[in-house]
Amino acid sequence: MGRVAVGLAVTVAVAACAVAAVVVGRRVKSRRKWRKVVNVLRELEEGCDTPVGRLKQVVDAMAVEMHAGLASEGGSKLKMLLTFVDNLPNGTERGTYYALHLGGTNFRVLRVHLNGQRSSVLEHDVERQPIPEHLMTSTSEELFDFIASSLKEFIAKEGDGSNISTNRRELGFTFSFPVKQMSVSSGILIKWTKGFSVVNMVGRDVAACLQEALARKGLDVHVAALVNDTVGTLALGHYHDPDTVAAIIIGTGTNACYLERIDAIIKCQGLLTASGRMVVNMEWGNFWSSHLPRTSYDIDLDAESPNPNDQGFEKMISGMYLGDIVRRVILRMSMESDMFELISPKLKIPFILRTPLMAAMHEDNSPDLREVARILKEVFEIPEVPMKARKIVVKVCDVVTRRAARLAAAGIVGILKKIGRDGSGGITGGRGRSNTKMRRTVVAIEGGLYSSYSLFSEYLHEALNEILGEEIAKHVIIKVTEDGSGIGTALLAASYSS
Numbered sequence: 229m230g231r232v233a234v235g236l237a238v239t240v241a242v243a244a245c246a247v248a249a250v251v252v253g254r255r256v257k258s259r260r261k262w263r264k265v266v267n268v269l270r271e272l273e274e275g276c277d278t279p280v281g282r283l284k285q286v287v288d289a290m291a292v293e294m295h296a297g298l299a300s301e302g303g304s305k306l307k308m309l310l311t312f313v314d315n316l317p318n319g320t321e322r323g324t325y326y327a328l329h330l331g332g333t334n335f336r337v338l339r340v341h342l343n344g345q346r347s348s349v350l351e352h353d354v355e356r357q358p359i360p361e362h363l364m365t366s367t368s369e370e371l372f373d374f375i376a377s378s379l380k381e382f383i384a385k386e387g388d389g390s391n392i393s394t395n396r397r398e399l400g401f402t403f404s405f406p407v408k409q410m411s412v413s414s415g416i417l418i419k420w421t422k423g424f425s426v427v428n429m430v431g432r433d434v435a436a437c438l439q440e441a442l443a444r445k446g447l448d449v450h451v452a453a454l455v456n457d458t459v460g461t462l463a464l465g466h467y468h469d470p471d472t473v474a475a476i477i478i479g480t481g482t483n484a485c486y487l488e489r490i491d492a493i494i495k496c497q498g499l500l501t502a503s504g505r506m507v508v509n510m511e512w513g514n515f516w517s518s519h520l521p522r523t524s525y526d527i528d529l530d531a532e533s534p535n536p537n538d539q540g541f542e543k544m545i546s547g548m549y550l551g552d553i554v555r556r557v558i559l560r561m562s563m564e565s566d567m568f569e570l571i572s573p574k575l576k577i578p579f580i581l582r583t584p585l586m587a588a589m590h591e592d593n594s595p596d597l598r599e600v601a602r603i604l605k606e607v608f609e610i611p612e613v614p615m616k617a618r619k620i621v622v623k624v625c626d627v628v629t630r631r632a633a634r635l636a637a638a639g640i641v642g643i644l645k646k647i648g649r650d651g652s653g654g655i656t657g658g659r660g661r662s663n664t665k666m667r668r669t670v671v672a673i674e675g676g677l678y679s680s681y682s683l684f685s686e687y688l689h690e691a692l693n694e695i696l697g698e699e700i701a702k703h704v705i706i707k708v709t710e711d712g713s714g715i716g717t718a719l720l721a722a723s724y725s726s
């Protein structure tokens with residue numbers, strides 16, 4: 229071999245080594261970065277961990293806070309609001325009643341026909357429309373005028389539009405925010421939640437605002453009941469099944485209400501009702517306990533929300549927030565690695581990943597996780613997501629949803645414990661183990677997270693079984709009531725309009 233040839237061979241060998249070194253170096257670097265992604269995931273899993281022992285602590289804390297909230301005004305972060313609903317509809321109601329439902333993603337108008345007999349399917353009509361976003365932060369007049377106009381259009385469709393009945397109509401208003409009720413048909417707004425912040429509303433009588441707007445539109449409609457969505461759900465649940473003792477909403481927001489003995493509502497001594505009971509709106513979205521598994525993502529989400537230090541339980545559980553927790557985790561992963569090659573600026577936009585899309589990624593059963601890739605592209609404009617990154621995204625959704633569902637289950641058992649329906653005799657004492665045979669106990673539930681997200685409901689049931697034990701859990705039935713909050717409110721309007 230001549231000198232030139234040797235020189236060439238050496239140069240080629242050196243170049244090949246250099247290329248190999250660069251490739252290996254890149255691989256090592258990329259592996260190191262990938263390890264960071266895995267570490268972020270591991271940290272998330274640890275932070276969100278909800279072993280049954282921890283869930284039981286949450287159960288106890290919920291029951292204790294319920295007591296504290298019933299004992300004195302401001303005694304707990306749980307407001308335990310009186311609803312003045314002391315009798316739930318029983319099937320004897322007659323006539324046509326209306327309901328308006330404000331507070332979720334959709335605004336709803338309903339009409340329910342009651343024939344005085346309990347029937348398994350209630351004849352009703354419903355119209356849903358997304359609530360125009362600008363109205364969530366508009367003035368109260370604009371918001372209530374929109375609501376009144378929607379009702380007017382709905383009623384106009386009953387005939388050909390020209391023969392709107394002149395009889396006074398009775399209506400129930402499902403208003404899914406914390407309200408301090410003065411009576412079953414009046415109450416003042418305590419605060420807004422779920423991204424609403426209509427000016428000049430806090431402290432005002434919500435039913436009066438609606439009544440005025442109805443008058444402005446020339447409608448002869450009487451607001452007979454002002455009802456939280458949980459209470460409407462309980463009313464319909466109880467109408468269909470008298471063993472229903474509580475109702476839960478897990479949708480855009482989350483909350484619970486239940487039937488309480490009047491003598492247990494210590495903060496309102498002297499309060500009497502014919503039934504000896506009253507529905508209490510817990511406003512459990514604001515529940516807090518040091519036992520809740522809180523991560524840095526929750527802390528950041530809370531700090532950047534319009535209502536910091538508020539609705540802590542809701543921010544870990546409900547549909548308004550789950551997608552955003554996932555977005556925060558993915559953003560951190562992409563900042564610490566080259567998981568998606570470039571950091572998409574879209575990943576930095578709060579609430580851009582809505583929970584239904586997160587659920588769709590979580591439940592993607594395709595072998596190549598096609599849906600995950602599609603949604604990441606559509607929402608975050610991330611073009612080509614490698615398979616291992618897709619898998620990590622699914623895992624993140626799983627961790628966040630599992631924690632939410634398990635905490636909701638612990639909340640439910642907390643209520644059961646408070647009313648002595650958890651099979652242990654309850655913490656109110658008095659009733660010994662021997663005479664606390666577990667009775668059939670129904671909890672009505674509404675909201676997209678439970679009804680449309682099957683992994684969420686699976687995790688919730690799994691946790692109920694773990695906390696209660698299978699023997700007791702058999703007696704606890706979770707029943708979905710579709711449109712229950714609206715139909716139940718119409719039922720309450722029927723019960724209370726006279």
Ligand code: BGC
Pocket residue numbers: 331332403404405406421422456457458477479480481482483484511513542
């Ligand atoms: C509200 C509750 C409501 C729940 C479910 C929460 O944000 O504070 O009043 O019941 O959402 O809609």
